[in-house]
Structure formats: C-alpha cells, structure tokens
Amino acid sequence: MPLLPEDLFHRPIPLVPHFSPRPWGGERLKSALGKRPPPELGRVGESWELSDHPDGPSFVGGDSPAAGMRFGDLARAHPREMIGAEWAPERYPILVKCIDAAERLSVQVHPSDEWCRRTGHPDRGKSECWYVLHADPGAQVQLGFRAKVDPEAVRSAIAEGRLSDLLAFFPISAGDFITIPPGTVHAMLEGTMVCEIQQSSNTTFRLFDWGREPRRELHIEQALEVANLDPECTPPIRHVGGVTRAGDDAPSRLVTLLRGEHFGVTLFDLIPGGSVGQADVAGPRGSVISVVHGSGILCGRDWEQPLKLGDTLFLPAAMRSPGLEADPQSGIRLVVTECVEG
Template identity: 35%
Template sequence: MTQPYPLKFQPDFQERVWGGRALERFGLDLPDGVIGEGWMIADHPNGVSTVVNGELAGLGLDAVREKLGREWFGSKGYKEDARFPLLVKLLDCNDDLSVQVHPTDDYEGLPQGELGKTEMWYVLDAKPGAKIIYGLKEGVDREQLREALESGNVMDTLQEVPVSAGDTFYIPAGTVHALCAGVLVAEIQQNSDTTYRIYDYNRPGLDGKPRELHIEHSLNVTAYEGAGATSMKTDGAKPGEWLRLAHSPYFIVEKGMVSEKWELSAAPDSFTILVICEGSGHLTWEGGSQPYAAGECYLIPASLSSYAIEGQSTLLRAYLP
C-alpha cells in the first residue's frame, strides 16, 4: 500500500507568443522557445504533469488519479471518469496576453468534454508600471462591445488596473480580462483550456499567422453586468495565519506566511495544493521530509492526516469548498 506523501511534479511547459524565460528564476529547466505557461499540477488532454518524488515518481497525475484518486483526492476531489478538478499554472507574461473571456460550465458552445473556466491570479512579481485588463467599463453592453470590436476601439471599453507583487484577482467565468506585459503570476483555475479571444493586438502567432478570434462566443459568454470579480492587496497576511483570497464554487485559495514550524492537517474530504511563492524550507510528515523552494507546487493527499511546513516562506493553499 502506498503511504500518502506530498507530491511534487515536473511541469508541462507551454510555448506562447507572449511568453519568455522568466520561469527559469525558479530553477525550472525550460525547453527552448518563449515559454508562457508552466502547468505545474495538470491532468488535461493538453498537458499532464508528472510526479518526480517518492514512490510514485514517473507517474502522470492522470495515472495517480486512476491508481489512488478516490483515497488521495478525497470525496470532493474524486469523481468516477472525471479528471482532476483543478489546474495550477505559473505564467510568464513577457508580452500582453490576448483580451479574452471564459465560459461557464453550462455554456452550450463548450468543446466536447471541456468545463467552464473560473480562475484566480496571485501576482508573484510585476515590473514598474505593469497592469492588467480587468473587466468592462461600467455600462458597456453587448452591442457597444460589438461596435467597439468592429471599429477597432475595443480597448476603450476595458478597465485597466495597475498591479504589484502580492495583488490577487478573482476572475469568475464571464469576466473580460487580460494579463499584460511584465507580470509573473500563479494561476489556480478549473481544469479547463477553453479561452475565447476577443482581441489580440493584430499580431502574428508563433506560426506567423494571426491567432483565431472567437467574437460570437465571446459576446455570448461575457457577463455584462459583472460576474462577481474581486481583487485585494495581501499585505495583511501574518505568519501562522491563513488569509482568504478567493472562495468560489470550484476552489478556496488562501495565503500563508511561514516563519517557524507550522503544524497543519489535510482536509479528509479534499486534497490540498501548496504553491510556494517565496522562500524555502522543508515539508515534513510522519516518516518523511521534502525540501521546497519558490516556484514549486505540491499536492497534499486528503489521506495525509498531518504535516508541517518549516522555513521562511510565503505560500498559497488551495482546496475544494
């Protein structure tokens, strides 16, 4: 019987026209090219992360799900014939991402087998003057958005928000948004790869051709009255306490700071995900220890009744509501 322990993964890296090489700062061995996304904990047809530590080393998260999912993911995290419910990424935005919007689970136009996409961002780093696009300006409706797209004035309908390290943004499905150049972000989201592009700055993709836009889908799924997006500064986080950043139907995300040994326990009905934002130390549990460092992500099994975090670090904790 495999004893539960924190799983560390080899990410699946994704090249993007807006990517760069900034993820190398975390000691990640990037493939050639402009790498925009590290899929750190992933169980999706477009990318699967692979365990690199312990007894399960070499198995993809999909294989872990098939072998141990009912026990390790908890009653909330495991469903027969369903993939792992969340997708955890690190994003290097060396250039602006497309202006985009994601659908809800019940959108009729979803690709076969896909979910909607509600997500949240935690800003790991931001260059001076960095910003994001975060929602429509007040009063913009479907026809105004369509007219702006047709006239080439879509940027006039969008809200721009300055960002700095430690900012967090909750982005429910239906929220028009875009990360912009100069930010490094941890993203926790539904396990979906469905994005509808509204506008892409008339630039070529990696193949030299314009990337596809999805105007009608975008107009259909946009929440013109707002979808409940919220943002906050996280300077108030205190050592040994969890600061709630996002609470959605799909995930709860909290920020914690470690300054001494912090004893914790896994929820019996849900796995826990840890994203190390800054610092280093050790994860310890009965019979084992694992060094951790910034940029790493861990899956704590629901069946691991207790564990501890030691060192000096800032981290995110995500689990199912």
C-alpha cells in the same frame, strides 16, 4: 500498474509540469522559478504544474515509486488515499499553472459550465484566480469594462482597433489576488507573472489580440455570447500584503482568499525562522500547495521535503498535517488549493 507502498500517500507528491509555448512568454519561469522547459519549445509562457487535462497532463516526479505516472492516473488508481473518495473523476477538476507574460495576452473571456453543457461544448467552463508573483513597476491588469456596454459597441470598437478605449485597467503588484469568474473579459499584461488556479479547462475565446503578428484566430461572437458587459460585476482586486505574523504570539497566518463552487484557496504565511508542528495545509480531499514566496522545509515523522519558490506539490488525503519550517531570511508563503466539487 506497479504495486505502490502505502507510505507513498503519507508524504507530499512532487510534480513535473507540462510546458506550453506562447508567443507572449518570457524567461521568468526559468530565471525566477527555476523551471527547465525543453529548449526546443522556444518562448514558454505557461507551466501546467498540476494538470489532468488531456492538452497537457503533469506527472509525478522526484524519487517516488510512482515517478513518471500521470498525476490523474495515480488519483484514479488510489482515490481513497489521494482524494478521500471511493472513486476519482475522469478528470481531476483543478488545474494549477505558473504564467509568465513578457508581452500582453489577448483580451479574452471564458465560458461557464452551464454554457458548455447547453451548447454541447466538449470542454468545461473556466473559473480562475491569480496570485501575482511578480509585477514590473507600473504593471496593470485589464478587468472588465469602464462602463456598461452593449455587444454592438464592442464589435465596432474591435473593428476600428479601439477596444482598449472601452476596457478597464487596474494597477497590480506582487501579492495581489485576482478572481476571474466565467464571463469576465480580461487580459494579463506585460511584466506580470502569476500562479493561476482554475477549473481543468482549456477553453478561451479571444476578443482582441492587440494587432499581434502573426495573427491568431479571434472568437468574437462566442466571446460576446458568454461575456458579462456590466462593470458592476467585476470582482475587486485584493492585496494580501507581505509575509507577516498573525499576532504577537503567532508565527503563522492563515487567510481565506476564495471559497468558490469549484475550489477553495487559502494563503499560509510563516515568518522568517518560524516553525509550526502542524501547518494547516492538508485537507480531507487532498490539497495542492504552491510556494509563492520564500523557502522552507515541510516535514513529517520520517521525511523532509525542501520547498522553494515555484514548487508545486500535491498533499494526499491520507497524509497528516505536516510540520513546516521557514527560511530564516525570507520566511515562506504557500497558496493552498482544495477541490470542493462533489
């Protein structure tokens, strides 16, 4: 591994995503976010912006001396500078994606870490959350059930093609924040694009795939084993509104969206034309910033990093809190993710 300069860890680290083709994928990752997946992949539904998962790692980008390295390899080679620890885990625990659903995803559910340990499943459990980047007029999300059901009722509904009669659907719009704990039966529906923050896991159990052709494997029994069938346990959708000032004298706004067992998520707003000398986006264990609205410039003592919608960067633990300037027309909104696992 080449010797890397110390100042590499005093500035943001740009990332090159892994692109994942999906039968329900669309064109918005390219048209709205400026992503450039290889044409031979066909319909791309996901860009794994920050990933240390073996199914799709992301890489260091830009003109960094570490360009071309896997993000996880850099974290393990320089744990103190990257994540503020003496050592880095075999797999960085967080995965950040952008997802474009031109068609509806399957009705699915993810297991917990406890279930994976108990059953010897090789991957981790999956807790996730979504910040909605775009929603077509009338767009919805499927979350949980309308009423409490038992496994046999779900099996019968799947066999008869009427599972949707049991499911709960909710309207969504850009700016909504949706928390999906393990065991939550859910489906992202057509006309939706999100920034997803999740545990580093690729385990999904499909209950129902809407009659899609060609048919994909379902995992009904595994799904029912891990699913929570009580609608009282479905978390509410939170709408955080547009980019606004925090008060008459404050151009920025910091909102805690989630403080979970695995990661914390906050939202940082800066009004059009606003600037702050120290944006509260860096953390002692490193942080991931995702630009979910607008554009701007992140700046340090001897560097500037332009930011645009769809960008994802890692801020190393060794980096000081940067300054931030917002575009005079759009302002800027960042979703900031920090790992909180021990």
